[in-house]
Amino acid sequence: MKMLSERLKVLADPSRLNILEFLLNPIKSYCSKEEGVCACDLETFLGLKQSTISHHMKLLEQAGFVKASPSGRWVLYELLPEGFKELREALEKFEPNMEIVS
Numbered sequence: 676m677k678m679l680s681e682r683l684k685v686l687a688d689p690s691r692l693n694i695l696e697f698l699l700n701p702i703k704s705y706c707s708k709e710e711g712v713c714a715c716d717l718e719t720f721l722g723l724k725q726s727t728i729s730h731h732m733k734l735l736e737q738a739g740f741v742k743a744s745p746s747g748r749w750v751l752y753e754l755l756p757e758g759f760k761e762l763r764e765a766l767e768k769f770e771p772n773m774e775i776v777s
Contacts, residue, residue, distance in 0.1 A: 679765050685738040691731050693721055695740065698754045711744075711751035 685691060697705075697720055701712050705720045714728045721728070732752060735741040739758035744751050 679762075682738045682740075682762055682765075685734050685740070688731070690721060690723065690727075691735055694728075694731055694735065695754065697721075698741065698752060708746075708749060708751065710746055711753060713746075713749045713751055715749075717752075 686695075694717055697717065698712055701716070702720065706712060706716050707719075708716070714725060714732065717723070717728045717732075718725055723731075732741060732743065736743055739761065740755060741758075742753050742755050744753070
């Protein structure tokens, strides 16, 4: 799922963007684990069902934006900076190389 259009579709969903923002800056009062963010934290924060969170996390993981790490009974999630770097590099080719003329 590394195609640019598929990765952009993943980011086009408001709930997934909220998930990414939460992973970037977790709100401690919503986090039940000191080791990181688990799906239950996202359920509480977003008010979504576990199955919905799992679906979103699967897509974010397949797109290379999130890493899931088993930790006992839980799965902890974290952002993968390299996934965003790859996306930025893929989009840079669309930026025109124009000089500003005054």
